[in-house]
Amino acid sequence: MTDATTKRGYEGDGEGGLQGSVIAVAGAAGPAGQATLRKLAEEGATVVACDADAERLAQSVDAARFAHGGATVTGDTVDLLDPAEARAWAEKTEREFGRVDGLVHLVGGWRGSSSFAETDLGDWDVLHDLLIRTLQHTSLAFEGPLKRSGNGRFLLVSALGASKPTAGNAAYAASKAAAEAWTLALGDAFRKAGGEGAPPAAAVILVVKALVHDQMRADRPNAKFSGFTDVKDLAAAVAGTWSKPADELNGTRLWLTPAP
Template identity: 80%
Template structure:
């Protein structure tokens, strides 16, 4: 049975605790990506961002650079549905910066229906690509670089619905569950690679109910967003995994919301 634990809140030390780390962020153009780029840059990491949307990615990268003068934040459009292109991204990143200490997987998407009977199997095809295939490709591409780096992290952002599917979310929950299983298999590979010395890298799942950001609150001022995780808190939790012992992170679901 897979262990579960609660993600430790990140306590920044003001000294750039990720100074020297090289962290790749897949799906970096959205609100969660922007918050993550900002947080990692704040902690001194070199951040290598990728997304399919070049315009939104450029905006996110520029925002992180502007907020943290001197930070190295780069952006590249990468087709994560192409395994060869994803492998090339990983190899290019390691060659350019010398190491890759993390891959944060923020690629997302949602499709659902009013009832189980109304489920459109075309939704499964879309979500399988977005939520499963991209995880397969990034994990295969970055496994070796993360093992070589020491204290590497592969972090998947998932949803509590994967553990308790609802009738109208069959395709979404099943896709998230598959992505979680794949990530935990990577964690087992890390465990086996370390033997008695412990895993040299960690694969883990950060679980949220849903995400919220300042723009969503501004657009819906009456909404409560109960149980939602702010993207800034998610970014803090992501950064904090590098200061938590690798063996405590690897192979675990780190809950940022109550378990269903």
């Protein structure tokens, strides 16, 4: 795996650079999902969002539609812990829109402890489902459609902790590291599918220390959030991955925080 370092990631041109693309966003109901839906809609993509929380998902979809009048943004309530539901979502998306050019995996969660000795292995069970199992299901479901796109992207948002685990974050860091390894295996599948030529899609890991958004700043006005990535910058990095060739990006880690 190779690394690429950037302060904010690749940015879209703001002029409909993704016009005609169909991009799915998993885990779209949170702040990162909201920012990503808006940015992709701004860039002209048809955006197909999913989340297990129907009410919050509807709010995210409505906000993206309102921000960019005329944009096609849809939402599906999907339990990504069910492989059949994940596959049905992928099949429905490709059938309805004719193609799938991206899957942005934003399903997240955090559990930790004050020391290594106090690690609760129940946290591993929770994080295994949230951070690994959902990723496995979406990647297996969307591999085919992304290959057929010819310029697909599978994007995982990971954390600095996967490369530099700390004593109190053993379960979280191990889960993120496993998710990264799985994503790189998908990247190898894309590489092999390309044969002697360029891969038909790219699997990319975007690395943050942590994410921050406007409400967090409002709630903690004295906090510095040093090294954190704003969700709007994450969204710009996501959109910008289509501005680079798949063979340059496939199997890479894009650092949105200083690398260790």
